[in-house]
Each structure stands twice: as structure tokens, then as C-alpha cells.
Amino acid sequence: MHYRNVRNLMGALLLPAMLSFSPLKAATDDTAETPETYGITAETENHRFLYSYPKALAREPALSGYLSNKALGEAIIFSADSDRDHAEAVARMGNGYRLKPYDYQVLWTEEAETSTYISLSRSIYQYLGGAHGMSTTTSLLWDKNADGPVETMALFGAERFDQALQKAFCEQLNIQRAEKRGHPVDANSEDGFDACITPSEQTVILGSAKGARFDTVSINVAPYEAGPYVEGSYQVDLPVTRTIISAVKPEYRKHFAIR
Numbered sequence: 001m002h003y004r005n006v007r008n009l010m011g012a013l014l015l016p017a018m019l020s021f022s023p024l025k026a027a028t029d030d031t032a033e034t035p036e037t038y039g040i041t042a043e044t045e046n047h048r049f050l051y052s053y054p055k056a057l058a059r060e061p062a063l064s065g066y067l068s069n070k071a072l073g074e075a076i077i078f079s080a081d082s083d084r085d086h087a088e089a090v091a092r093m094g095n096g097y098r099l100k101p102y103d104y105q106v107l108w109t110e111e112a113e114t115s116t117y118i119s120l121s122r123s124i125y126q127y128l129g130g131a132h133g134m135s136t137t138t139s140l141l142w143d144k145n146a147d148g149p150v151e152t153m154a155l156f157g158a159e160r161f162d163q164a165l166q167k168a169f170c171e172q173l174n175i176q177r178a179e180k181r182g183h184p185v186d187a188n189s190e191d192g193f194d195a196c197i198t199p200s201e202q203t204v205i206l207g208s209a210k211g212a213r214f215d216t217v218s219i220n221v222a223p224y225e226a227g228p229y230v231e232g233s234y235q236v237d238l239p240v241t242r243t244i245i246s247a248v249k250p251e252y253r254k255h256f257a258i259r
Contacts (some may be wrong), residue, residue, distance in 0.1 A: 050106070057110065107165060114213055114255060117150070132229065139203050171237055217238050219235065
């Protein structure tokens with residue numbers, strides 16, 4: 001399936017004053033060189049929406065169009081849901097009451113490129129009321145030959161993946177837990193936040209130090225999965241080994257290399 005860019009659809013679907021599709025600059029300190037990004041921004045009294053991806057991905061028109069279409073679709077749904085929730089709150093509580101503005105931010109990052117795939121991660125922040133927002137990460141592989149998305153875990157057998165990574169993943173996760181908590185994890189603890197978790201149930205991101213093939217497997221863990229909210233997310237980066245390659249489905253093994 002081919003995807004087309006959404007720039008020409010903006011005016012027909014959303015108010016131009018509220019939504020724009022344009023190059024954005026990453027928000028960092030003024031002295032740092034930051035890659036230019038394409039994105040959609042929308043801000044009203046009810047919500048803020050920000051969606052961006054690296055401008056360099058325009059080298060793959062189908063991928064750029066896919067991301068742009070996702071941005072537009074998510075903007076429309078989020079804006080409608082936000083306006084509905086705020087209107088319902090006013091109807092219940094009266095005109096003097098307002099919900100805090102909602103917030104939805106998406107940042108796509110290019111993690112690696114091989115001859116066949118582009119590996120992407122997607123950082124998401126949402127605030128939909130309550131005490132705090134929520135940050136999560138997802139991943140995506142883009143097949144350059146097929147011009148379409150591929151789920152990262154589709155390259156692996158889930159059971160063999162867990163068997164190959166579980167021990168090293170848990171060891172590194174506990175090291176990071178200890179750093180955040182200031183004390184080692186008790187091996188005999190019955191606290192769920194001390195338990196090891198299943199790698200395949202988290203977000204799997206593929207990376208490459210040399211570019212030719214994938215040689216790094218990263219496991220990103222969302223808040224509440226491995227610790228309380230205050231600890232935030234975790235990410236364990238593991239070098240590809242023979243054991244990990246054995247968990248890759250045979251038809252995809254040529255895309256991996258031992259690091």
C-alpha cells in the first residue's frame with residue numbers, strides 16, 4: 001500500500017488557524033544543532049497537539065506520507081475527543097468550570113537504517129486530566145522495498161525471543177532499578193515492581209552501530225511496568241548475540257549481525 005502526504009488535505013479538514021503542517025525545530029538549548037522536523041501543531045484553549053518526525057525521512061516519500069497521514073488522523077481524533085470532554089465538563093459543572101487543557105505530543109526518531117529497513121521509535125506524551133501525564137514509547141520498522149510498515153516483533157518468534165533475552169534483560173533492568181532507587185533489588189522480594197518482566201511484552205526497538213545490519217536490540221519499558229510512576233521509563237540496550245539471532249525467524253536472519 002502506498003501512502004500520500006497530507007499537506008493538501010489540511011485546509012479541507014481542519015481550520016488553518018488551528019492546525020499547520022510545517023518544518024519544526026526540536027526544542028533544545030539555542031547552542032545545540034538540532035535536526036529539522038516536519039510536523040503538525042495545533043493549540044486551542046482546550047488542548048495542545050504536537051506531532052513531528054525527522055525531515056530526513058522525506059527521502060522515503062511513502063514513509064513520509066504514512067507518517068503525515070497518521071499525524072492528521074490522530075490530530076482529528078484527539079481534537080474532537082478533547083473538545084467533547086471539555087464541553088461535557090462545562091455542561092455538568094457550569095460555565096465557570098474548565099478542565100485543564102489536554103496535551104498530546106508525538107516525536108518520531110530514526111534509530112537505524114539498513115539496506116532493507118528503517119527502524120523508528122515513537123515517543124508519546126499524553127495529558128488527559130488527572131495528576132500527571134503519561135509517557136510511552138512504541139516502535140516501527142519500515143520496509144523500503146515493500147513501501148510499508150512492519151511490526152518489529154514480526155521478525156521474531158516471541159517465545160524464543162524471551163528465552164534468548166530474559167536473563168540479560170533482567171540483569172540490566174535490575175542494575176538500572178538500583179541506580180534509580182539507591183539500593184539493590186531484593187532477589188526474594190514479592191513486590192511486583194521488583195519482579196522481572198517479559199521482554200516481548202515491552203517495546204522492542206532495533207538499532208545498528210554500523211548501519212549494514214541490526215546489531216542492537218533495545219527493550220523500552222513504560223512507567224508502571226517495572227517500577228512506580230516516579231521512576232519513569234526504562235530502556236535496556238542489548239548487543240545482538242548468536243542466541244538472539246537464533247530467536248529471529250529464519251527468513252529475517254540475514255538482516256542481523258553479531259556485535
